[in-house]
Amino acid sequence: MNNHDLTRRDLAVVWHPCTQMKDHEHLPMIPIQRGEGVWLEDFDGNRYLDAISSWWVNLFGHAHPYINAAIRRQMADLEHVILAGFTHEPVVRLSERLVAITPPGLSRCFYADNGSAAVEVALKMSFHYWHNRGHKKKNRFICLSNSYHGETLGALAVGDVPLYKSTYGPLLMEVITVPGPDCFGRKPGESCEQVAERMFKVMESTLEKHAQETCAVIVEPLVQCAGGMRMYHPRYLQLLRDACDHYGVHLIADEIAVGFGRTGTLFACEQAIMTPDFLCLSKGLTGGYLPLSVVLTHDLIYDAFYDDYTRLTAFLHSHSYTANPLACTAALATLDLFEREDVIQRNHRLAQVMAESLAPLKDHPHVAEVRQHGMIAAVEMVKNKATGEPYPWQERRGLTLYQHGLRRGALLRPLGHVSYLMPPYVITEAQIQFLAQVLAEGIDLACRD
Structure with a gap:
């Protein structure tokens, strides 16, 4: 060959x-x-x-020899099993470890098989939460200009890179797009932190105006990767967390590209000392070996879906390969490497x-x-x-x-x-x-x- x-x-x-x-x-x-x-x-x-x-x-x-060996061992025992009504050790161990290392308060892990799917989960889960809580008017999302969150229709809708999005406009839900805090456009003598504070005023006024109809704000913390690696200051995330709490809107942090040490901390949200309502992870989660993604959220969200079956509040979202044991094992080996070195x-x-x-x-x-x-x-x-x-x-x-x-x-x-x-x-x-x-x-x- x-x-x-x-x-x-x-x-x-x-x-x-x-x-x-x-x-x-x-x-x-x-x-x-x-x-x-x-x-x-x-x-x-x-x-x-x-x-x-x-x-x-x-x-x-x-x-990598360590990840290779872990996958080989798991392959000999269990390659895959349905996660509805069943479980397996790799997914339990991985969930316990993710809850332990992600920003405090995140306590539940919902798995999918790629980054776009994780964003879809977070969007649907946020909307469904408000629906279950009786806030039926909340059905919109706020995103940042130049953002990118994936290629499936929901993820594409909350992005703002025309190259990927414009062709499919007629298929997409309408969102509210707010100018982002990208530091590239700073004024002479202006710091990136000052840009973040200045641009956040637009976000705050948008939240004030649209909070009653908004489920969540979705952002890529610190770096808008597919949008040209444009970067911004953590101050924006601090202000956004406070404002989302004040106006009763969820915050979705898409750390699919920037998580697991890419920005200098294990998770980019750490640099703002804040916890989102939904944290989307994928890409580096398995060290680049196998498709896997996860959405972490907290008990307040989880409890809104926990009820008798006949109340029809369950989150009926699924993927055939949800939490595949081989992928979970690759993720566990990846986390081992972070701990060992x-x-x-x-x-x-x-x-x-x-x-x-x-x-x-x-x-x-x-x-x-x-x-x-x-x-x-x-x-x-x-x-x-x-x-x-x-x-x-x-x-x-x-x-x-x-x-x-x-x-x-x-x-x-x-x-x-x-x-x-x-x-x-x-x-x-x-x-x-x-x-x-x-x-x-x-x-x-x-x-x-």
Whole structure:
């Protein structure tokens, strides 16, 4: 088997995600044969440093021996069982551990099988809570501009990235979109915390006006990942938590991409010292091994559904592979690695190296900003640094950087004109410096007239 043979077979039968398939007439795809640590290797022996954790899921590298061994052991005992009316040890242990490590007060775990599904669960659960409590007028949601929460219809509705959403507008529920606290648009001399406080005034007035019809506000804490890795200050989350309590509205924290150490703390909400009503987790939950997601909530929500069957208050939402034992085992092994190794502290050092390595790009004539939260760093390319004018999206300059990265042995997948690093935590300081060098080279190539 070689790259050419597998690519030819692939193009005959596979429709790839987030891809214009016609691109593959001139853009070769990369067939991967194996992975180890931060490296992916194709069938021709070429290696690529996985700088984006294979779509933000991989925490401890590919083919990690500890996670591998845990899954093998579980596979010999139980591969799957229905979770309605049945249970199994991995899901009980995982739920106990998640309740122990997530923000205080979260006490119940409801499982699904991917991030979008978790968001759907949280939206439905919030709406259903108010329905069960007799607040039938509460049927709307508030989201932030530039937000992204997934591709299923409910999750898509509460997002605000036109590239993904606009085509499906007629199918989506109407939501209230509030300008977000993105620090990229700060005024001269204004801090990110001041931006958060200024922009929160719009959210507060929206809550005051629409609280009676609003189920929940949904946010991506600290980093709007698919929206171009735009970042904001934790102060916004503190103010939002207080306001949601004041106006009687739920707060949904979508930590699908930013949870499990990505922003410098185990969960981004910790930096605001607040607990949401619903916490959505996926991606890194299983270390990047198997699909699994979970929505954590508290007993006040749970109790609104707990009643005699004939009252019809139960939350009748399900997935065939809910809390699959193999996926739960991968998640347990991932949490073991956090406990056995001082991951968060080590990440602080790696994040510092990332900041130092990318710092020279701040002076690049076509870089508007270098920004970072923990182990997520982003570089925003612009046509005009003085005015912030972006390059036309049709020019696809990020594609030039992507292709350069592959030639240099690095998997970098820019979001339009925003390039970013979100590597596995087993990356070395030297490998971070290498990625920064490749990124700088790619930006030089991409910004040529």
